[in-house]
Amino acid sequence: MLDARAPDGTPMFIEEGATCPVHAPDDHPKIPPAKTGVLLANLGTPDGYDYWNMRRYLNEFLSDKRVVDYSAWIWQPLLQAVILTKRPFSSGAAYKSIWNEDAGESPLLTITKAQVSKIRDRLVDAHGDKVMVDFCMRYGNPSTRSKVREMIQAGCTRIVFFPLYPQYAGATTATANDQFFRALMAEKWQPSVRTVPAYFEHPSYIDALAKSVERAYGAMETKPDVLVASYHGVPQRYLMEGDPYHCQCQKTSRLLKERLGWADTDIVTTFQSRFGPEEWLKPYTVEEVARLAEHGKKRIAVIAPAFSADCIETLEEINEEIRESFEEAGGEHFTYIPCLNEDDAHMDALVEVIEENLAGWV
Numbered sequence: 001m002l003d004a005r006a007p008d009g010t011p012m013f014i015e016e017g018a019t020c021p022v023h024a025p026d027d028h029p030k031i032p033p034a035k036t037g038v039l040l041a042n043l044g045t046p047d048g049y050d051y052w053n054m055r056r057y058l059n060e061f062l063s064d065k066r067v068v069d070y071s072a073w074i075w076q077p078l079l080q081a082v083i084l085t086k087r088p089f090s091s092g093a094a095y096k097s098i099w100n101e102d103a104g105e106s107p108l109l110t111i112t113k114a115q116v117s118k119i120r121d122r123l124v125d126a127h128g129d130k131v132m133v134d135f136c137m138r139y140g141n142p143s144t145r146s147k148v149r150e151m152i153q154a155g156c157t158r159i160v161f162f163p164l165y166p167q168y169a170g171a172t173t174a175t176a177n178d179q180f181f182r183a184l185m186a187e188k189w190q191p192s193v194r195t196v197p198a199y200f201e202h203p204s205y206i207d208a209l210a211k212s213v214e215r216a217y218g219a220m221e222t223k224p225d226v227l228v229a230s231y232h233g234v235p236q237r238y239l240m241e242g243d244p245y246h247c248q249c250q251k252t253s254r255l256l257k258e259r260l261g262w263a264d265t266d267i268v269t270t271f272q273s274r275f276g277p278e279e280w281l282k283p284y285t286v287e288e289v290a291r292l293a294e295h296g297k298k299r300i301a302v303i304a305p306a307f308s309a310d311c312i313e314t315l316e317e318i319n320e321e322i323r324e325s326f327e328e329a330g331g332e333h334f335t336y337i338p339c340l341n342e343d344d345a346h347m348d349a350l351v352e353v354i355e356e357n358l359a360g361w362v
């Protein structure tokens, strides 16, 4: 039974498939059978690597106060007049080097689509068409607002919103949630909602990471001297202001090390992708891999546990720039271990997290 109200406030209780007691069928909006939506969210990616697509994407991303929190009076002139005249070219060239030309999209989008398709198959197998599974992006397309609207129009009276970041950060998880709530502000009939918390210590996520390391190490004749767990960085100041991201990254690394049965020295935690002049979380990956090479660690493997899908920051920054830094410092063997992407163990972990957050709803 669906509970609705006539324009004068009279409650209308409409059985599914029945007609409204107040209005003629054609005067009344159609109310589809109730469903639960599972909306996965990732960061977003440019629609193309040309200047204008890059500029649009970077402008939306870097204008987000959760990402860069300087006063708009100071930041916007610098962003519009300096950064957005140069960075679209350099970042565009980096995207070009990893672009999925066949699909005409960036790897982050291709991988996210594959993940969602697998997760949808599993959840529909378990719950039938009572669940609807889709994805949105925080910046660019498909937008969070368009997907929230589609879900509501399809009859979702409940939505589980899942930001695909294992570790919580204001710059990722919180801003994805902000955008979700902004989208809900525009809706007449707001669904009940749940947001999925960070899963940085979930045993199935740790297990999926460990299996990916074991698989990569199993394929090598000589084991690496050290595994570098490289996480996306944020300004050091954000940690001091209460963002738990740093601590959650450290815990993921510790749990991974314990799951692998390794010694403390077998794994090093680092932070990459520094942007701007401020101090970010340290050690910086690009410097640490050079230091390792200089101190005799000639074989390293790098894993990127903060990314649920390979993207510019892993395929280009780690596998090209950071590799180069290691080799220039005398390093000999550099192995990049891909993100969990659409691995079965990863899909198992994400579905488990979703099921925990669907409890009582399906």
Ligand SMILES: C=CC1=C(C)c2cc3[nH]c(cc4nc(cc5[nH]c(cc1n2)c(C)c5CCC(=O)O)C(CCC(=O)O)=C4C)c(C)c3C=C
Binding pocket: 043, 044, 045, 046, 061, 062, 067, 068, 087, 091, 106, 108, 165, 169, 171, 172, 232, 233, 234, 235, 245, 273, 275, 306, 307, 310, 311, 312, 313
């Ligand atoms: C300027 C500050 C930035 C902060 C803080 C930041 C945090 C942060 N980002 C991710 C995940 C991703 N970032 C990606 C790209 C990217 N990140 C920044 C800047 C900050 N990120 C920029 C400018 C860019 C664009 C590329 C570039 O110009 O360098 C991506 C990849 C998107 C893709 O299309 O492939 C991801 C994913 C996390 C997890 C995080 C903090 C925890």
Ligand SMILES: [Fe+2]
Binding pocket: 232, 273
């Ligand atoms: Fe980033």
Ligand SMILES: [Fe+2]
Binding pocket: 246, 247, 248, 250
């Ligand atoms: Fe910490």
